[in-house]
Amino acid sequence: MSSEMTTQPQYYHDEIVKRLVQFSVAWAVLAMAAGVFVAAELLWPTLDMGQPWLSFGRLRPLHTNGIIFGFGVSALMATAFYSVQRTSHVPLFAPKLAWFLCYAWQLLVLSGGLSLLAGMNTTKEYAELEWPFDIAIALLWVSFGIVFFGTISRRKIRPIYISNWFYGALIIVIAMLHIVNNLELPVTWTKSYSLYAGAQDAIVQWWYGHNAVGFLLTGGFLGMLYYFLPKHAGRPIWSYKLSVVAFWAFTYSYIWAGPHHLHYNAIPEWVQSLGMVMSLVLLAPSWATLINGVMTVSSAWEKLKTDPALKFIVLSLAFYGLATFEGPMMAIRSVNVVSHFTDWTIGHVHSGALGWNAMITYGTFYYLMPRLVGTELYSKRLANVHFWLALAGTMLYIIAMWAAGVSQGLLWLSLDETGELAFGFRDIMSSMAPYYGLRLLAGLIFLGGTLLMAYNFYMTTRSRKTVKVEPPVVDPAFGVV
Amino acid sequence: MEEKISRYLLFRTLYEPKITFEVLAETDPSAWRVFSSYSVWLLLLPPLFSWIGAYNFGWRLGASEPLVLTPATLTLISIAYFLTLLFGFYSTAVISRWMASTYGASSSFGRHVALITIVGQPLALASVAHLFPNVFFNVVVMIPVMIWSMYLLYTGIPVALQTPPERGMLMASSLVGWLLVAAVSLLGLTMGLWAAGFGPALGV
Numbered sequence: 001m002s003s004e005m006t007t008q009p010q011y012y013h014d015e016i017v018k019r020l021v022q023f024s025v026a027w028a029v030l031a032m033a034a035g036v037f038v039a040a041e042l043l044w045p046t047l048d049m050g051q052p053w054l055s056f057g058r059l060r061p062l063h064t065n066g067i068i069f070g071f072g073v074s075a076l077m078a079t080a081f082y083s084v085q086r087t088s089h090v091p092l093f094a095p096k097l098a099w100f101l102c103y104a105w106q107l108l109v110l111s112g113g114l115s116l117l118a119g120m121n122t123t124k125e126y127a128e129l130e131w132p133f134d135i136a137i138a139l140l141w142v143s144f145g146i147v148f149f150g151t152i153s154r155r156k157i158r159p160i161y162i163s164n165w166f167y168g169a170l171i172i173v174i175a176m177l178h179i180v181n182n183l184e185l186p187v188t189w190t191k192s193y194s195l196y197a198g199a200q201d202a203i204v205q206w207w208y209g210h211n212a213v214g215f216l217l218t219g220g221f222l223g224m225l226y227y228f229l230p231k232h233a234g235r236p237i238w239s240y241k242l243s244v245v246a247f248w249a250f251t252y253s254y255i256w257a258g259p260h261h262l263h264y265n266a267i268p269e270w271v272q273s274l275g276m277v278m279s280l281v282l283l284a285p286s287w288a289t290l291i292n293g294v295m296t297v298s299s300a301w302e303k304l305k306t307d308p309a310l311k312f313i314v315l316s317l318a319f320y321g322l323a324t325f326e327g328p329m330m331a332i333r334s335v336n337v338v339s340h341f342t343d344w345t346i347g348h349v350h351s352g353a354l355g356w357n358a359m360i361t362y363g364t365f366y367y368l369m370p371r372l373v374g375t376e377l378y379s380k381r382l383a384n385v386h387f388w389l390a391l392a393g394t395m396l397y398i399i400a401m402w403a404a405g406v407s408q409g410l411l412w413l414s415l416d417e418t419g420e421l422a423f424g425f426r427d428i429m430s431s432m433a434p435y436y437g438l439r440l441l442a443g444l445i446f447l448g449g450t451l452l453m454a455y456n457f458y459m460t461t462r463s464r465k466t467v468k469v470e471p472p473v474v475d476p477a478f479g480v481v
Numbered sequence: 482m483e484e485k486i487s488r489y490l491l492f493r494t495l496y497e498p499k500i501t502f503e504v505l506a507e508t509d510p511s512a513w514r515v516f517s518s519y520s521v522w523l524l525l526l527p528p529l530f531s532w533i534g535a536y537n538f539g540w541r542l543g544a545s546e547p548l549v550l551t552p553a554t555l556t557l558i559s560i561a562y563f564l565t566l567l568f569g570f571y572s573t574a575v576i577s578r579w580m581a582s583t584y585g586a587s588s589s590f591g592r593h594v595a596l597i598t599i600v601g602q603p604l605a606l607a608s609v610a611h612l613f614p615n616v617f618f619n620v621v622v623m624i625p626v627m628i629w630s631m632y633l634l635y636t637g638i639p640v641a642l643q644t645p646p647e648r649g650m651l652m653a654s655s656l657v658g659w660l661l662v663a664a665v666s667l668l669g670l671t672m673g674l675w676a677a678g679f680g681p682a683l684g685v
Binding site for chain 2: 298303304
C-alpha cells in the first residue's frame, strides 16, 4: 500500500449523487403519472382529446422509457457513484465528466421523451428512440463507464466488492446490447431502418429486450442491493462466496433467455426451447441472491424498529422472489401459450418494476438522502405511510392483472362448437374495463406514495448543503500494493 | 388451555383477533385437534360455495355467456380446489414452523396451524362470494379481505409466536413471499393443464 500524504484533503463527490437522486425522483413522478394517464386511457379512450401526442401509442413508450432511462438509470448512476467511491476509498475519477453525464443524461431523457410524443419511434420495444438519440446514449454510456471503471482502477483497496461487479456488468452488457440492437440505416434525421430483418430482427430485439431487463433492471439493482443492504443492516453480506457464484451464474445464464419472448413465433423451435431452458436455469442464481439478501437482513432485525427504509428493502426482496420465479414459469412454453398477449405479462412486469425496482430504490433513497445532507429524515411517519401505499398499490396492481390475464388467456383461445375462435378482440377488451379500473386505482395509490417521498426529500434537503466526506484510511492488509 | 383457544377460534377471531393471538401465545394446542375441529371445515367452504354457485349460475368471465359445466365436472374441480387448498394450508404451516428457528419464534406446530387458520379464516368465509361466480365480483370482494388477512399475519406472528415485532415483520414478509410464489404457481399450473387439454376447450 502506498502511504503517500496528500496536502489537500480529498472528498467524495456526493453532490453529483444527490443531484442524480433528485432527478431520479422527478422522473419517477413524471413517468408514473404518464403510466396512470395511459391506464385511464384504456378505460376512457377519448381522454386523448383527439391529440396524437396524447394517444396511448405515444404515451406508453414515454412511460416505459421515462421509468427505465429516467428513474431507473439515474438511480443506478447515483448509487453506483456513491458506492464505487466508498468501496474503492477514492473520490470519483473525472468528476467533470460525471457532472456532464449527470445533466446530459437528463437532457437526453427529456428530449427523447419529447421525440416520442412527436411520433418518432423505431418500433422496437424499450429501444424506441431514433438514431440520433441512440448515438447520444452510446456516448453517454461510455462516459458512465469511464467514470466508473476509472474510479475502480484508482482504488486504494485491493478487492473489488461484489456490488461493483454487478454495476460493471450493467455498464458493459448494456453498451453491447444497445449498440448491436440499434444498428440501423438512417433515412432522415427522424427515421431509420434496422439493419436486421424479419425473424433475425425479432431475435436481436429480444436478446436486447430481455437482457435490458436482466442486466439493467435486475443486475444493476442487485448492485444496489449488495452495497446498500449490508450497509443499512450494519452486517456483512451473509455469504460473500455465494454472491460471487451467483454473479457468474447470473451473467452466464441470463444472456440466453431472450427467445422466450418469441414462443410459437417464426423462429427455430430449438431456439425457443433453449430460451425456455435457460430461463428455468436462471431461477438458481436469482434465488441464491434472494437467500443471501434475506439471511443478511434476518440477522439485523433490531434495525427495523428505527428505520422505515429497511422495510422497503425487505419487501423488495419478497417481490424479487416472486418476479424471478414468475418469469421462468411464464417462459415454459405450455404456460406461455396461454399467458402471452394477456395482461398477466403486464402484471409480471409490474411485480418486478413496482415491487422490486421501485421499492429497493425507495429504500436506498431513504437511506441516502438524510445521510447526504447530514440530518434525519424529515418525517418517518410519512415514510411509513409511503411503505403501506407502495405495498397496497403493488398488490392491487398484480392481482387485478392476474385476474384479467387468466380471463383473457381463456377467452382469446376459446373455441365454439364449430371449432372457430369464440370471441372477438373487441368483446374481450371491453370486458376488461373493471380490471383496468382497479389497475388505475393501484397506479394512483403507488404514485401517491411516490409524491409523499418526493415531499419528504424536499423537506429533508432544502437549504442544506451536501456533507463533505473524506475517504477513510485503508487497512494495510487490504490495500493496493 | 386448549379449551380456551377453542372458544376463540372460529368466530371470535373475526372481531377480537389480538386477544386470540394473546390467548394462542399462552397455549400449545394439538395440531391435529385444531385442524380437524376448525381448519378443515373452513377449507371445505370455498369448494362448496363454488360448486353451488357454478351449478346455479355458471362462471361469468365478462365477455362470454356464463360457462356452465356438468355436475360431474364441477365435483371434480371442487375436489381439486379442496386438495389445492389443503396442500397450501399444510405447506404454509410447515414452512412457517421451518422459518421459526431463523426468526426466534415458537416452534409449536399446533400454534402455527392455529395461526394459519386464523389468518386464512376471513378468506375462507369471504369465499361466500363464489355463490355469485362472476370473476370480477370475486376479485373485488377478495382483495380487501386479503389485505385484512395480511394484516392478521403481520400482527399475529409476533404475538402468537412470541418473537419481537421486527423479527415477526421479517418472518411475515418471508411468508408473504412464499404465498405469492404459491399463488403464481397455481396460475401457471392451471394454464399448463389447460394447454395440455384439461378443462375448457382451447385452440392450442
